[in-house]
Structures are given as C-alpha cells and as structure tokens.
Amino acid sequence: MNYVECFRAIARHRTDEIVITSAGNSGQAWWAATRDSVASFYLDASMSLSTMFASGLALAQPNLIVWAFMGDGAFAMNPGMLMVERQMNLPNLTHFLVSNRAYGATSNAGLPNSDHNDYAAIARAFGLERVYEFKSTAAIEHELPKLKAANAPGHTFVVLEAEPFSDAEQKLEQPPFDGPELKFRFGRHIESVTGADIFGYRI
C-alpha cells in the first residue's frame, strides 16, 4: 500500500493517542497526514529509538495511549528493542513497524535480506503475543478499530507493508520545527492532558 495513504488511514482512526515518529519518512508521512504539532513528537533521525522513547513515555504516563512509528531500516539497527518492549509489556503502547524494505531516509538505500525478513515472525519469536500485519488501507480501516477496542493486556506490534516513498514523496515537507519548540509544544500538551509537571523546576 502507499506509505502516505497508509498513514492517512491510521490517522482517520486516531482519537486522543499520543504519537512518536521516527526518522525521515514516517515523520514526513505523519506530518502530511495530520499536520499535528501538539500531540505528536517527531523524533527525527534517532536511528531506531522511537519506540524506546515511546516506551519511556508510556511507562511514565500509563493513562496515555501511545502510538510509535518506525521504519524497518530503523528496526534493523536495533531489533533487540523488542526484548525490552516485551519485557515491559506496556498495554498502552502500540509499535507500528513500516515495512517498506528500504532505508527511506537515505533515498531508499537497500535493506539487507529485504525479501526474506519476516517482522511478525521475529516479534513472535521474542514472545510478543499481540502481533498484527496490515497490507492494505482496507485492512487498516476494517481491523484497526477492533484492535483499538480490544483493551487487551500487553503491548501491541503492528507491521504495515508499505511501498517505499516515490521520488515525489521524498520531497514532502519535513515537520518544520526546531527541537526545543517541538519539545515544549508536545510537553505542554502532555502536561495539559495528564496534569503532570514536566518543565517545572524542582529542587
């Protein structure tokens, strides 16, 4: 399925979920789909850490529902993240893995062993139980509401089979924020919905 259309389909089912994106394409696609600069944190070029960042947030704020996106290029750098996620098993975290079989942020450089990588099988081998695969926007439209409504224990892992960005999509706008601005936009939103004090200085 088309990468951006995939994100638009997911965004249609978003209510109050907090979103963390990964490098390059997932940030561009989520920005194109939502233009959200408050409840989304664009963790640009973290080289595989978007779901770890999301896990820290989900652990700290168990009443927030956190969605984290990353590409399979980022996943390939640190697949052991699934060991940590499985161990933490946070019911308020969903890890969306965009399987586009390319390093999209580096002009679709090839991913090793790309024809054979089975991310759902890898996740199950790490002991994950709530593993899903969506290969079309129709499947997202049909299945994502049920997945959201399940209220099941344990964290959720979703593989999204998507095409790499086209040359035109590679030119999609990056979220136009400097880091500290994004930190404060996002953090103030977390403070407002949770009552937590992130930025208050305490001795």
Place this chain on the structure above:
Amino acid sequence: MDVIKTIEGDTRFHHVPVNREESAIGLCSGAYMGAMGSAALMGASGFMTVIYALTKINYTYEIPLFLMATLRGAVGDHHKHHISNGLYLKPVLDAISMPYQIIERPDDVGLISRCYHHTRTFSRPMVVLFTRDLLRGGGGGH
C-alpha cells in the same frame, strides 16, 4: 559494590534492563517527556556507543538526561581492553561539551543528586563517572 543489583533491590526505583545502551537513552528521554525522573546506568564502553543518540536527541531537543557510567582505563585499571576508554572517554565528553563529575571517594556520593538536578537546569545530558577503585571498595591496586 554491585550497583545494578543494589538498584534492582531498591523499591524506590523501577529498574528496566535494556538490550543496549542506546535503548536506555531513548527510554530515559521519553520518561522525561512523561514527567518521570530517570537515570541511565552503563559501563564506559557502552557510553562510548551512545554519542550519536545523546547529540541527536538530548542536544537537538534539549531534553535533560542523567547518566551514570564507569570510568575505565584510568590509573590502576589493569584491563588492557579499556585503554581506549582511558585515552578517549574524557576527550569525547569535552568534544561534545558534556559536563561530567568523577566520583572517586564515598564522600563524593552526595554530588550525584546535584548533578541530576543540573541536568534539569541545563536541559541537556550530564554524566557522573564512578572510578573502578570506588566500585570495588578499595583504595587502589597495582
């Protein structure tokens, strides 16, 4: 002193073992955005692998992060595989303008909380470095 087991056994802390040091950088940074205090604990070699993550996440977004690491390769450390850490750990910290505090005596332990609070003022990372002699409880060997 076994720092990891001590932390694991202390109910004031929620200990999350991770697969590699960069994961701890991501976790602690996300925890900060959820208003949870945290510390990333690692060895000197592990610290040397997280420079990109620190500069990309904690410097770019100005997210505070408190780290505790071992200071290896110093005088008295007879492990040759830590020579590189002895040579380059502190120069690397200086190169990224990252403050550090060496903890080498039990009397220095009170500095740890000051360093933690400094990360909140500084809105960037800081590391405290434990000497091998301190962690082993001795006054220095051969």
